[in-house]
Amino acid sequence: AIAHHPTTVAQDLLNRFSKERALVCFPKSAPHPDALEFMKMSLLKQGFIRVVINQQLIHLNTDTFPSPLPSELSVVVDRLTLDAESRSRLVEALESAFRESEGRANIIIGNNQPLAYSAHLACPGCGRTFPTPRPVSFSFNHPLGACPECKGFGNILRYDERLLIPDPDKSLLDGAIEPWTKPSNVWWQKEMLKAFKKKKLDPEAPYNQLTEAERDLIWKGEGTLEGIDDFFKYLESKRYKMHVRVFLSRYRSPSPCTTCQGTRLRPESLMVKIHACHIHEVGGWPLSDLQQWLQTLPLRKFEEAIAKDLLHALHSKLSFLLRVGLDYLTLNREMRTLSGGEAQRIHLATQLGCQLVGTQYVLDE
Ligand SMILES: [Zn+2]
Ligand SMILES: [Zn+2]
Structure with a gap:
Protein backbone atom coordinates (compact mmCIF):
# COMPACT_ATOMS: atom_id res chain seq x y z
CA ALA A 1 0.00 0.00 0.00
CA ALA A 119 -3.04 10.57 0.84
CA HIS A 120 -4.10 7.63 3.03
CA LEU A 121 -2.50 4.22 2.83
CA ALA A 122 -4.26 2.51 -0.04
CA CYS A 123 -3.59 -0.32 -2.47
CA PRO A 124 -3.06 1.17 -5.94
CA GLY A 125 -4.55 -2.01 -7.44
CA CYS A 126 -7.88 -2.44 -5.67
CA GLY A 127 -8.19 0.79 -3.64
CA ARG A 128 -8.34 -1.00 -0.27
CA THR A 129 -7.40 1.48 2.44
CA PHE A 130 -5.43 0.85 5.60
CA PRO A 131 -5.15 2.79 8.86
CA THR A 132 -1.98 4.85 9.16
CA PRO A 133 0.36 2.82 11.38
CA ARG A 134 1.16 4.36 14.74
CA PRO A 135 3.39 3.02 17.52
CA VAL A 136 0.33 1.63 19.36
CA SER A 137 -0.63 -0.33 16.23
CA PHE A 138 2.11 -2.74 17.23
CA SER A 139 1.01 -3.22 20.82
CA PHE A 140 -1.49 -5.95 21.68
CA ASN A 141 -2.21 -4.05 24.88
CA HIS A 142 -3.81 -1.23 22.91
CA PRO A 143 -7.17 -1.50 21.12
CA LEU A 144 -5.61 -0.07 17.93
CA GLY A 145 -3.05 -2.86 17.86
CA ALA A 146 -4.87 -5.78 19.47
CA CYS A 147 -6.45 -8.49 17.34
CA PRO A 148 -10.17 -7.67 17.37
CA GLU A 149 -11.15 -11.34 17.64
CA CYS A 150 -9.20 -12.35 20.76
CA LYS A 151 -8.75 -8.78 22.10
CA GLY A 152 -4.99 -9.29 22.11
CA PHE A 153 -4.90 -12.44 24.24
CA GLY A 154 -3.81 -14.67 21.36
CA ASN A 155 -6.30 -17.34 22.27
CA ILE A 156 -10.03 -17.70 22.65
CA LEU A 157 -11.92 -19.59 25.35
CA ARG A 158 -14.12 -22.22 23.79
CA TYR A 159 -16.32 -24.93 25.26
CA ASP A 160 -14.09 -27.92 25.32
CA GLU A 161 -15.54 -31.36 24.58
CA ARG A 162 -12.82 -32.95 26.71
CA LEU A 163 -13.96 -30.95 29.73
CA LEU A 164 -17.65 -31.51 29.07
CA ILE A 165 -17.25 -35.24 28.55
CA PRO A 166 -14.17 -36.07 30.62
CA ASP A 167 -14.80 -39.82 30.44
CA PRO A 168 -16.16 -40.88 27.03
CA ASP A 169 -16.32 -44.49 28.25
CA LYS A 170 -19.31 -43.47 30.33
CA SER A 171 -22.83 -43.67 28.93
CA LEU A 172 -25.46 -40.95 28.97
CA LEU A 173 -27.17 -42.79 31.82
CA ASP A 174 -23.90 -42.96 33.80
CA GLY A 175 -23.47 -39.21 33.45
CA ALA A 176 -21.09 -38.87 30.48
CA ILE A 177 -22.20 -35.23 30.11
CA GLU A 178 -20.49 -33.99 33.24
CA PRO A 179 -22.34 -30.65 33.68
CA TRP A 180 -25.68 -32.49 33.48
CA THR A 181 -24.82 -34.58 36.51
CA LYS A 182 -25.01 -31.48 38.73
CA PRO A 183 -28.25 -31.42 40.76
CA SER A 184 -29.41 -28.13 39.23
CA ASN A 185 -29.02 -29.43 35.67
CA VAL A 186 -30.32 -33.01 35.88
CA TRP A 187 -33.49 -31.86 34.11
CA TRP A 188 -31.50 -31.64 30.85
CA GLN A 189 -30.15 -35.14 31.34
CA LYS A 190 -33.65 -36.51 32.03
CA GLU A 191 -35.10 -34.86 28.92
CA MET A 192 -32.32 -36.35 26.80
CA LEU A 193 -32.88 -39.80 28.33
CA LYS A 194 -36.60 -39.54 27.53
CA ALA A 195 -35.73 -38.72 23.91
CA PHE A 196 -33.35 -41.68 23.78
CA LYS A 197 -36.09 -43.97 25.06
CA LYS A 198 -38.62 -42.61 22.57
CA LYS A 199 -36.19 -43.13 19.70
CA LYS A 200 -35.29 -46.60 21.05
CA LEU A 201 -31.64 -45.62 21.45
CA ASP A 202 -29.46 -47.27 24.09
CA PRO A 203 -28.88 -44.88 27.03
CA GLU A 204 -26.28 -47.27 28.42
CA ALA A 205 -24.00 -47.19 25.37
CA PRO A 206 -20.66 -45.50 26.12
CA TYR A 207 -20.45 -42.00 24.62
CA ASN A 208 -17.51 -42.96 22.42
CA GLN A 209 -19.55 -45.75 20.84
CA LEU A 210 -22.46 -43.52 19.85
CA THR A 211 -23.07 -42.84 16.17
CA GLU A 212 -22.53 -39.38 14.79
CA ALA A 213 -26.30 -38.87 14.57
CA GLU A 214 -26.71 -39.82 18.24
CA ARG A 215 -23.98 -37.43 19.30
CA ASP A 216 -25.56 -34.73 17.15
CA LEU A 217 -28.80 -35.29 19.04
CA ILE A 218 -26.98 -34.80 22.35
CA TRP A 219 -25.21 -31.62 21.17
CA LYS A 220 -27.81 -29.94 18.98
CA GLY A 221 -31.11 -31.39 20.23
CA GLU A 222 -34.05 -31.80 17.88
CA GLY A 223 -37.28 -29.83 17.62
CA THR A 224 -38.24 -28.90 21.18
CA LEU A 225 -35.59 -31.20 22.66
CA GLU A 226 -32.62 -29.14 23.78
CA GLY A 227 -29.01 -30.28 23.52
CA ILE A 228 -25.69 -29.25 25.05
CA ASP A 229 -25.47 -26.20 22.77
CA ASP A 230 -28.89 -24.98 23.95
CA PHE A 231 -27.92 -25.71 27.54
CA PHE A 232 -24.92 -23.37 27.23
CA LYS A 233 -26.92 -20.79 25.32
CA TYR A 234 -29.39 -20.77 28.21
CA LEU A 235 -26.62 -20.40 30.78
CA GLU A 236 -24.93 -17.64 28.72
CA SER A 237 -28.14 -15.64 29.14
CA LYS A 238 -27.66 -15.92 32.92
CA ARG A 239 -24.05 -14.76 32.87
CA TYR A 240 -24.89 -11.80 35.08
CA LYS A 241 -24.97 -14.31 37.96
CA MET A 242 -21.57 -14.86 39.45
CA HIS A 243 -21.99 -18.61 40.07
CA VAL A 244 -23.06 -19.14 36.45
CA ARG A 245 -19.91 -17.42 35.18
CA VAL A 246 -17.78 -19.58 37.45
CA PHE A 247 -19.61 -22.71 36.32
CA LEU A 248 -19.23 -21.85 32.62
CA SER A 249 -15.53 -21.13 32.94
CA ARG A 250 -14.92 -24.70 34.12
CA TYR A 251 -15.85 -26.04 30.69
CA ARG A 252 -13.85 -23.69 28.56
CA SER A 253 -10.24 -23.95 27.56
CA PRO A 254 -8.09 -21.62 25.48
CA SER A 255 -7.47 -22.44 21.84
CA PRO A 256 -5.28 -20.35 19.53
CA CYS A 257 -7.06 -17.45 17.88
CA THR A 258 -7.53 -18.18 14.18
CA THR A 259 -7.68 -14.50 13.18
CA CYS A 260 -4.18 -13.61 14.41
CA GLN A 261 -2.73 -17.14 14.68
CA GLY A 262 -1.83 -16.37 18.25
CA THR A 263 0.27 -13.32 17.38
CA ARG A 264 -2.24 -11.14 19.33
CA LEU A 265 -1.99 -8.36 16.75
CA ARG A 266 -4.44 -6.98 14.24
CA PRO A 267 -3.90 -8.45 10.73
CA GLU A 268 -3.21 -4.93 9.38
CA SER A 269 -0.37 -4.49 11.87
CA LEU A 270 1.30 -7.66 10.64
CA MET A 271 1.13 -6.34 7.07
CA VAL A 272 3.66 -3.68 8.05
CA LYS A 273 7.05 -5.15 7.29
CA ILE A 274 10.64 -4.07 7.55
CA HIS A 275 12.90 -5.90 5.14
CA ALA A 276 10.10 -8.47 4.57
CA CYS A 277 9.63 -9.23 8.29
CA HIS A 278 6.72 -8.25 10.50
CA ILE A 279 7.04 -7.48 14.20
CA HIS A 280 5.93 -10.88 15.45
CA GLU A 281 8.53 -12.65 13.32
CA VAL A 282 11.27 -10.35 14.59
CA GLY A 283 10.06 -10.88 18.16
CA GLY A 284 10.51 -14.62 17.75
CA TRP A 285 14.24 -14.46 17.10
CA PRO A 286 16.92 -14.89 19.76
CA LEU A 287 18.19 -11.48 20.81
CA SER A 288 21.63 -12.15 19.30
CA ASP A 289 20.05 -12.76 15.86
CA LEU A 290 17.87 -9.70 16.29
CA GLN A 291 20.88 -7.51 16.96
CA GLN A 292 22.66 -8.81 13.90
CA TRP A 293 19.58 -8.20 11.76
CA LEU A 294 19.33 -4.62 13.01
CA GLN A 295 23.01 -4.01 12.30
CA THR A 296 22.82 -5.26 8.73
CA LEU A 297 19.47 -3.74 7.80
CA PRO A 298 19.86 -2.19 4.36
CA LEU A 299 18.41 1.31 4.66
CA ARG A 300 18.09 4.05 2.09
CA LYS A 301 19.54 7.42 3.01
CA PHE A 302 16.29 9.01 4.15
CA GLU A 303 15.26 5.84 6.01
CA GLU A 304 18.58 5.94 7.80
CA ALA A 305 17.95 9.52 8.87
CA ILE A 306 14.53 8.60 10.26
CA ALA A 307 15.68 5.40 11.98
CA LYS A 308 18.98 6.67 13.39
CA ASP A 309 17.84 7.53 16.92
CA LEU A 310 15.54 4.55 17.18
CA LEU A 311 18.22 2.13 16.08
CA HIS A 312 20.65 3.64 18.52
CA ALA A 313 18.20 3.18 21.41
CA LEU A 314 17.39 -0.39 20.33
CA HIS A 315 21.03 -1.21 19.99
CA SER A 316 21.95 -0.05 23.47
CA LYS A 317 18.99 -1.86 25.09
CA LEU A 318 19.86 -5.06 23.25
CA SER A 319 23.54 -4.88 24.09
CA PHE A 320 22.74 -4.66 27.82
CA LEU A 321 20.59 -7.78 27.55
CA LEU A 322 23.35 -9.55 25.63
CA ARG A 323 25.93 -8.48 28.19
CA VAL A 324 24.01 -10.17 31.01
CA GLY A 325 23.95 -13.37 28.96
CA LEU A 326 20.36 -13.41 27.70
CA ASP A 327 21.23 -13.75 24.01
CA TYR A 328 18.97 -16.82 23.67
CA LEU A 329 15.76 -15.08 24.84
CA THR A 330 13.20 -13.73 22.38
CA LEU A 331 11.13 -10.56 22.66
CA ASN A 332 7.92 -12.60 22.36
CA ARG A 333 8.77 -14.58 25.48
CA GLU A 334 6.23 -13.86 28.22
CA MET A 335 7.60 -12.44 31.45
CA ARG A 336 5.74 -15.00 33.57
CA THR A 337 7.57 -17.85 31.83
CA LEU A 338 11.02 -16.53 32.72
CA SER A 339 13.08 -18.20 35.41
CA GLY A 340 13.95 -16.21 38.52
CA GLY A 341 17.51 -15.72 37.33
CA GLU A 342 16.42 -14.53 33.90
CA ALA A 343 13.98 -12.02 35.36
CA GLN A 344 16.71 -10.78 37.69
CA ARG A 345 19.15 -10.31 34.84
CA ILE A 346 16.53 -8.36 32.84
CA HIS A 347 16.14 -6.03 35.83
CA LEU A 348 19.89 -5.70 35.94
CA ALA A 349 20.02 -4.85 32.22
CA THR A 350 17.41 -2.14 32.82
CA GLN A 351 19.53 -0.73 35.64
CA LEU A 352 22.63 -0.72 33.45
CA GLY A 353 20.61 1.17 30.87
CA CYS A 354 19.78 3.88 33.38
CA GLN A 355 23.44 4.94 33.61
CA LEU A 356 23.16 5.02 37.35
CA VAL A 357 26.52 5.62 39.06
CA GLY A 358 27.78 4.93 42.57
CA THR A 359 25.56 1.91 43.17
CA GLN A 360 26.88 -1.49 44.04
CA TYR A 361 24.89 -4.63 43.25
CA VAL A 362 25.30 -7.82 45.21
CA LEU A 363 24.24 -10.84 43.16
CA ASP A 364 24.01 -14.35 44.54
CA GLU A 365 24.24 -16.45 41.42
ZN1 LIG B 1 -5.16 -4.54 -3.55
ZN1 LIG C 1 -6.47 -12.99 17.71
Whole structure:
Protein backbone atom coordinates (compact mmCIF):
# COMPACT_ATOMS: atom_id res chain seq x y z
CA ALA A 1 0.00 0.00 0.00
CA ILE A 2 1.14 3.53 -0.73
CA ALA A 3 0.25 6.84 0.94
CA HIS A 4 0.66 9.77 -1.44
CA HIS A 5 1.67 13.36 -1.01
CA PRO A 6 1.08 15.98 -3.74
CA THR A 7 4.77 15.95 -4.62
CA THR A 8 4.92 12.15 -4.97
CA VAL A 9 1.81 12.17 -7.17
CA ALA A 10 3.34 14.90 -9.35
CA GLN A 11 6.55 12.92 -9.73
CA ASP A 12 4.65 9.76 -10.62
CA LEU A 13 2.58 11.59 -13.24
CA LEU A 14 5.58 13.34 -14.79
CA ASN A 15 7.41 10.01 -15.01
CA ARG A 16 4.55 8.12 -16.58
CA PHE A 17 2.73 10.66 -18.75
CA SER A 18 5.26 13.26 -19.79
CA LYS A 19 3.91 15.83 -22.32
CA GLU A 20 0.31 14.59 -22.00
CA ARG A 21 -2.72 16.70 -21.18
CA ALA A 22 -4.15 15.96 -17.77
CA LEU A 23 -7.18 16.94 -15.74
CA VAL A 24 -6.49 17.22 -12.02
CA CYS A 25 -9.75 16.43 -10.21
CA PHE A 26 -11.10 15.35 -6.86
CA PRO A 27 -13.87 12.79 -6.42
CA LYS A 28 -17.23 13.84 -5.08
CA SER A 29 -20.17 11.58 -4.38
CA ALA A 30 -23.15 12.34 -6.59
CA PRO A 31 -25.88 14.35 -4.86
CA HIS A 32 -29.53 13.41 -4.60
CA PRO A 33 -31.28 14.78 -7.75
CA ASP A 34 -33.04 17.39 -5.59
CA ALA A 35 -29.69 18.65 -4.31
CA LEU A 36 -28.03 18.84 -7.73
CA GLU A 37 -28.65 22.56 -8.27
CA PHE A 38 -27.36 23.34 -4.81
CA MET A 39 -24.17 21.35 -5.46
CA LYS A 40 -23.60 23.15 -8.77
CA MET A 41 -23.97 26.51 -7.08
CA SER A 42 -21.66 25.71 -4.23
CA LEU A 43 -18.99 24.35 -6.59
CA LEU A 44 -19.22 27.48 -8.74
CA LYS A 45 -18.95 29.62 -5.64
CA GLN A 46 -15.72 27.83 -4.74
CA GLY A 47 -14.37 28.55 -8.21
CA PHE A 48 -14.83 25.12 -9.84
CA ILE A 49 -16.52 25.29 -13.21
CA ARG A 50 -16.18 21.79 -14.70
CA VAL A 51 -16.89 18.22 -13.67
CA VAL A 52 -16.24 14.92 -15.42
CA ILE A 53 -19.08 12.41 -15.48
CA ASN A 54 -18.70 9.12 -17.33
CA GLN A 55 -15.56 10.39 -19.12
CA GLN A 56 -17.44 13.45 -20.32
CA LEU A 57 -16.36 16.98 -19.47
CA ILE A 58 -19.36 18.96 -18.30
CA HIS A 59 -19.53 22.72 -17.77
CA LEU A 60 -21.42 23.59 -14.59
CA ASN A 61 -22.96 26.77 -16.05
CA THR A 62 -24.08 25.66 -19.47
CA ASP A 63 -24.24 21.88 -19.83
CA THR A 64 -26.99 19.62 -18.57
CA PHE A 65 -26.09 16.74 -16.32
CA PRO A 66 -26.74 13.19 -17.50
CA SER A 67 -29.39 11.24 -15.64
CA PRO A 68 -29.12 9.06 -13.68
CA LEU A 69 -25.80 10.16 -12.24
CA PRO A 70 -23.06 7.62 -11.46
CA SER A 71 -22.27 7.30 -7.77
CA GLU A 72 -19.21 9.50 -8.03
CA LEU A 73 -18.14 12.42 -10.18
CA SER A 74 -14.82 14.18 -10.61
CA VAL A 75 -14.58 17.92 -10.01
CA VAL A 76 -11.91 19.53 -12.19
CA VAL A 77 -9.35 21.62 -10.28
CA ASP A 78 -6.99 22.35 -13.18
CA ARG A 79 -6.16 21.34 -16.76
CA LEU A 80 -2.52 21.28 -17.76
CA THR A 81 0.21 19.62 -19.79
CA LEU A 82 2.50 17.37 -17.77
CA ASP A 83 6.02 18.72 -18.11
CA ALA A 84 8.78 20.11 -15.94
CA GLU A 85 7.58 23.72 -16.32
CA SER A 86 4.12 22.92 -14.99
CA ARG A 87 5.38 20.97 -11.98
CA SER A 88 4.66 23.62 -9.34
CA ARG A 89 1.22 24.34 -10.81
CA LEU A 90 0.55 20.59 -10.78
CA VAL A 91 1.56 20.26 -7.13
CA GLU A 92 -0.66 23.20 -6.23
CA ALA A 93 -3.65 21.67 -8.03
CA LEU A 94 -3.03 18.34 -6.29
CA GLU A 95 -2.82 20.08 -2.93
CA SER A 96 -6.22 21.65 -3.40
CA ALA A 97 -7.70 18.37 -4.69
CA PHE A 98 -6.44 16.57 -1.55
CA ARG A 99 -7.82 19.38 0.59
CA GLU A 100 -11.28 19.28 -1.00
CA SER A 101 -11.82 15.54 -0.66
CA GLU A 102 -9.93 14.50 2.46
CA GLY A 103 -6.85 13.28 0.68
CA ARG A 104 -8.12 11.91 -2.62
CA ALA A 105 -7.32 13.03 -6.15
CA ASN A 106 -8.43 11.72 -9.54
CA ILE A 107 -6.22 12.34 -12.54
CA ILE A 108 -7.73 11.97 -15.99
CA ILE A 109 -5.39 11.58 -18.96
CA GLY A 110 -7.10 11.76 -22.32
CA ASN A 111 -10.20 9.60 -22.43
CA ASN A 112 -9.00 7.12 -19.83
CA GLN A 113 -10.59 6.13 -16.55
CA PRO A 114 -9.50 8.39 -13.68
CA LEU A 115 -6.29 7.41 -11.89
CA ALA A 116 -6.99 7.50 -8.17
CA TYR A 117 -4.37 8.76 -5.73
CA SER A 118 -4.82 8.82 -1.99
CA ALA A 119 -3.04 10.57 0.84
CA HIS A 120 -4.10 7.63 3.03
CA LEU A 121 -2.50 4.22 2.83
CA ALA A 122 -4.26 2.51 -0.04
CA CYS A 123 -3.59 -0.32 -2.47
CA PRO A 124 -3.06 1.17 -5.94
CA GLY A 125 -4.55 -2.01 -7.44
CA CYS A 126 -7.88 -2.44 -5.67
CA GLY A 127 -8.19 0.79 -3.64
CA ARG A 128 -8.34 -1.00 -0.27
CA THR A 129 -7.40 1.48 2.44
CA PHE A 130 -5.43 0.85 5.60
CA PRO A 131 -5.15 2.79 8.86
CA THR A 132 -1.98 4.85 9.16
CA PRO A 133 0.36 2.82 11.38
CA ARG A 134 1.16 4.36 14.74
CA PRO A 135 3.39 3.02 17.52
CA VAL A 136 0.33 1.63 19.36
CA SER A 137 -0.63 -0.33 16.23
CA PHE A 138 2.11 -2.74 17.23
CA SER A 139 1.01 -3.22 20.82
CA PHE A 140 -1.49 -5.95 21.68
CA ASN A 141 -2.21 -4.05 24.88
CA HIS A 142 -3.81 -1.23 22.91
CA PRO A 143 -7.17 -1.50 21.12
CA LEU A 144 -5.61 -0.07 17.93
CA GLY A 145 -3.05 -2.86 17.86
CA ALA A 146 -4.87 -5.78 19.47
CA CYS A 147 -6.45 -8.49 17.34
CA PRO A 148 -10.17 -7.67 17.37
CA GLU A 149 -11.15 -11.34 17.64
CA CYS A 150 -9.20 -12.35 20.76
CA LYS A 151 -8.75 -8.78 22.10
CA GLY A 152 -4.99 -9.29 22.11
CA PHE A 153 -4.90 -12.44 24.24
CA GLY A 154 -3.81 -14.67 21.36
CA ASN A 155 -6.30 -17.34 22.27
CA ILE A 156 -10.03 -17.70 22.65
CA LEU A 157 -11.92 -19.59 25.35
CA ARG A 158 -14.12 -22.22 23.79
CA TYR A 159 -16.32 -24.93 25.26
CA ASP A 160 -14.09 -27.92 25.32
CA GLU A 161 -15.54 -31.36 24.58
CA ARG A 162 -12.82 -32.95 26.71
CA LEU A 163 -13.96 -30.95 29.73
CA LEU A 164 -17.65 -31.51 29.07
CA ILE A 165 -17.25 -35.24 28.55
CA PRO A 166 -14.17 -36.07 30.62
CA ASP A 167 -14.80 -39.82 30.44
CA PRO A 168 -16.16 -40.88 27.03
CA ASP A 169 -16.32 -44.49 28.25
CA LYS A 170 -19.31 -43.47 30.33
CA SER A 171 -22.83 -43.67 28.93
CA LEU A 172 -25.46 -40.95 28.97
CA LEU A 173 -27.17 -42.79 31.82
CA ASP A 174 -23.90 -42.96 33.80
CA GLY A 175 -23.47 -39.21 33.45
CA ALA A 176 -21.09 -38.87 30.48
CA ILE A 177 -22.20 -35.23 30.11
CA GLU A 178 -20.49 -33.99 33.24
CA PRO A 179 -22.34 -30.65 33.68
CA TRP A 180 -25.68 -32.49 33.48
CA THR A 181 -24.82 -34.58 36.51
CA LYS A 182 -25.01 -31.48 38.73
CA PRO A 183 -28.25 -31.42 40.76
CA SER A 184 -29.41 -28.13 39.23
CA ASN A 185 -29.02 -29.43 35.67
CA VAL A 186 -30.32 -33.01 35.88
CA TRP A 187 -33.49 -31.86 34.11
CA TRP A 188 -31.50 -31.64 30.85
CA GLN A 189 -30.15 -35.14 31.34
CA LYS A 190 -33.65 -36.51 32.03
CA GLU A 191 -35.10 -34.86 28.92
CA MET A 192 -32.32 -36.35 26.80
CA LEU A 193 -32.88 -39.80 28.33
CA LYS A 194 -36.60 -39.54 27.53
CA ALA A 195 -35.73 -38.72 23.91
CA PHE A 196 -33.35 -41.68 23.78
CA LYS A 197 -36.09 -43.97 25.06
CA LYS A 198 -38.62 -42.61 22.57
CA LYS A 199 -36.19 -43.13 19.70
CA LYS A 200 -35.29 -46.60 21.05
CA LEU A 201 -31.64 -45.62 21.45
CA ASP A 202 -29.46 -47.27 24.09
CA PRO A 203 -28.88 -44.88 27.03
CA GLU A 204 -26.28 -47.27 28.42
CA ALA A 205 -24.00 -47.19 25.37
CA PRO A 206 -20.66 -45.50 26.12
CA TYR A 207 -20.45 -42.00 24.62
CA ASN A 208 -17.51 -42.96 22.42
CA GLN A 209 -19.55 -45.75 20.84
CA LEU A 210 -22.46 -43.52 19.85
CA THR A 211 -23.07 -42.84 16.17
CA GLU A 212 -22.53 -39.38 14.79
CA ALA A 213 -26.30 -38.87 14.57
CA GLU A 214 -26.71 -39.82 18.24
CA ARG A 215 -23.98 -37.43 19.30
CA ASP A 216 -25.56 -34.73 17.15
CA LEU A 217 -28.80 -35.29 19.04
CA ILE A 218 -26.98 -34.80 22.35
CA TRP A 219 -25.21 -31.62 21.17
CA LYS A 220 -27.81 -29.94 18.98
CA GLY A 221 -31.11 -31.39 20.23
CA GLU A 222 -34.05 -31.80 17.88
CA GLY A 223 -37.28 -29.83 17.62
CA THR A 224 -38.24 -28.90 21.18
CA LEU A 225 -35.59 -31.20 22.66
CA GLU A 226 -32.62 -29.14 23.78
CA GLY A 227 -29.01 -30.28 23.52
CA ILE A 228 -25.69 -29.25 25.05
CA ASP A 229 -25.47 -26.20 22.77
CA ASP A 230 -28.89 -24.98 23.95
CA PHE A 231 -27.92 -25.71 27.54
CA PHE A 232 -24.92 -23.37 27.23
CA LYS A 233 -26.92 -20.79 25.32
CA TYR A 234 -29.39 -20.77 28.21
CA LEU A 235 -26.62 -20.40 30.78
CA GLU A 236 -24.93 -17.64 28.72
CA SER A 237 -28.14 -15.64 29.14
CA LYS A 238 -27.66 -15.92 32.92
CA ARG A 239 -24.05 -14.76 32.87
CA TYR A 240 -24.89 -11.80 35.08
CA LYS A 241 -24.97 -14.31 37.96
CA MET A 242 -21.57 -14.86 39.45
CA HIS A 243 -21.99 -18.61 40.07
CA VAL A 244 -23.06 -19.14 36.45
CA ARG A 245 -19.91 -17.42 35.18
CA VAL A 246 -17.78 -19.58 37.45
CA PHE A 247 -19.61 -22.71 36.32
CA LEU A 248 -19.23 -21.85 32.62
CA SER A 249 -15.53 -21.13 32.94
CA ARG A 250 -14.92 -24.70 34.12
CA TYR A 251 -15.85 -26.04 30.69
CA ARG A 252 -13.85 -23.69 28.56
CA SER A 253 -10.24 -23.95 27.56
CA PRO A 254 -8.09 -21.62 25.48
CA SER A 255 -7.47 -22.44 21.84
CA PRO A 256 -5.28 -20.35 19.53
CA CYS A 257 -7.06 -17.45 17.88
CA THR A 258 -7.53 -18.18 14.18
CA THR A 259 -7.68 -14.50 13.18
CA CYS A 260 -4.18 -13.61 14.41
CA GLN A 261 -2.73 -17.14 14.68
CA GLY A 262 -1.83 -16.37 18.25
CA THR A 263 0.27 -13.32 17.38
CA ARG A 264 -2.24 -11.14 19.33
CA LEU A 265 -1.99 -8.36 16.75
CA ARG A 266 -4.44 -6.98 14.24
CA PRO A 267 -3.90 -8.45 10.73
CA GLU A 268 -3.21 -4.93 9.38
CA SER A 269 -0.37 -4.49 11.87
CA LEU A 270 1.30 -7.66 10.64
CA MET A 271 1.13 -6.34 7.07
CA VAL A 272 3.66 -3.68 8.05
CA LYS A 273 7.05 -5.15 7.29
CA ILE A 274 10.64 -4.07 7.55
CA HIS A 275 12.90 -5.90 5.14
CA ALA A 276 10.10 -8.47 4.57
CA CYS A 277 9.63 -9.23 8.29
CA HIS A 278 6.72 -8.25 10.50
CA ILE A 279 7.04 -7.48 14.20
CA HIS A 280 5.93 -10.88 15.45
CA GLU A 281 8.53 -12.65 13.32
CA VAL A 282 11.27 -10.35 14.59
CA GLY A 283 10.06 -10.88 18.16
CA GLY A 284 10.51 -14.62 17.75
CA TRP A 285 14.24 -14.46 17.10
CA PRO A 286 16.92 -14.89 19.76
CA LEU A 287 18.19 -11.48 20.81
CA SER A 288 21.63 -12.15 19.30
CA ASP A 289 20.05 -12.76 15.86
CA LEU A 290 17.87 -9.70 16.29
CA GLN A 291 20.88 -7.51 16.96
CA GLN A 292 22.66 -8.81 13.90
CA TRP A 293 19.58 -8.20 11.76
CA LEU A 294 19.33 -4.62 13.01
CA GLN A 295 23.01 -4.01 12.30
CA THR A 296 22.82 -5.26 8.73
CA LEU A 297 19.47 -3.74 7.80
CA PRO A 298 19.86 -2.19 4.36
CA LEU A 299 18.41 1.31 4.66
CA ARG A 300 18.09 4.05 2.09
CA LYS A 301 19.54 7.42 3.01
CA PHE A 302 16.29 9.01 4.15
CA GLU A 303 15.26 5.84 6.01
CA GLU A 304 18.58 5.94 7.80
CA ALA A 305 17.95 9.52 8.87
CA ILE A 306 14.53 8.60 10.26
CA ALA A 307 15.68 5.40 11.98
CA LYS A 308 18.98 6.67 13.39
CA ASP A 309 17.84 7.53 16.92
CA LEU A 310 15.54 4.55 17.18
CA LEU A 311 18.22 2.13 16.08
CA HIS A 312 20.65 3.64 18.52
CA ALA A 313 18.20 3.18 21.41
CA LEU A 314 17.39 -0.39 20.33
CA HIS A 315 21.03 -1.21 19.99
CA SER A 316 21.95 -0.05 23.47
CA LYS A 317 18.99 -1.86 25.09
CA LEU A 318 19.86 -5.06 23.25
CA SER A 319 23.54 -4.88 24.09
CA PHE A 320 22.74 -4.66 27.82
CA LEU A 321 20.59 -7.78 27.55
CA LEU A 322 23.35 -9.55 25.63
CA ARG A 323 25.93 -8.48 28.19
CA VAL A 324 24.01 -10.17 31.01
CA GLY A 325 23.95 -13.37 28.96
CA LEU A 326 20.36 -13.41 27.70
CA ASP A 327 21.23 -13.75 24.01
CA TYR A 328 18.97 -16.82 23.67
CA LEU A 329 15.76 -15.08 24.84
CA THR A 330 13.20 -13.73 22.38
CA LEU A 331 11.13 -10.56 22.66
CA ASN A 332 7.92 -12.60 22.36
CA ARG A 333 8.77 -14.58 25.48
CA GLU A 334 6.23 -13.86 28.22
CA MET A 335 7.60 -12.44 31.45
CA ARG A 336 5.74 -15.00 33.57
CA THR A 337 7.57 -17.85 31.83
CA LEU A 338 11.02 -16.53 32.72
CA SER A 339 13.08 -18.20 35.41
CA GLY A 340 13.95 -16.21 38.52
CA GLY A 341 17.51 -15.72 37.33
CA GLU A 342 16.42 -14.53 33.90
CA ALA A 343 13.98 -12.02 35.36
CA GLN A 344 16.71 -10.78 37.69
CA ARG A 345 19.15 -10.31 34.84
CA ILE A 346 16.53 -8.36 32.84
CA HIS A 347 16.14 -6.03 35.83
CA LEU A 348 19.89 -5.70 35.94
CA ALA A 349 20.02 -4.85 32.22
CA THR A 350 17.41 -2.14 32.82
CA GLN A 351 19.53 -0.73 35.64
CA LEU A 352 22.63 -0.72 33.45
CA GLY A 353 20.61 1.17 30.87
CA CYS A 354 19.78 3.88 33.38
CA GLN A 355 23.44 4.94 33.61
CA LEU A 356 23.16 5.02 37.35
CA VAL A 357 26.52 5.62 39.06
CA GLY A 358 27.78 4.93 42.57
CA THR A 359 25.56 1.91 43.17
CA GLN A 360 26.88 -1.49 44.04
CA TYR A 361 24.89 -4.63 43.25
CA VAL A 362 25.30 -7.82 45.21
CA LEU A 363 24.24 -10.84 43.16
CA ASP A 364 24.01 -14.35 44.54
CA GLU A 365 24.24 -16.45 41.42
ZN1 LIG B 1 -5.16 -4.54 -3.55
ZN1 LIG C 1 -6.47 -12.99 17.71
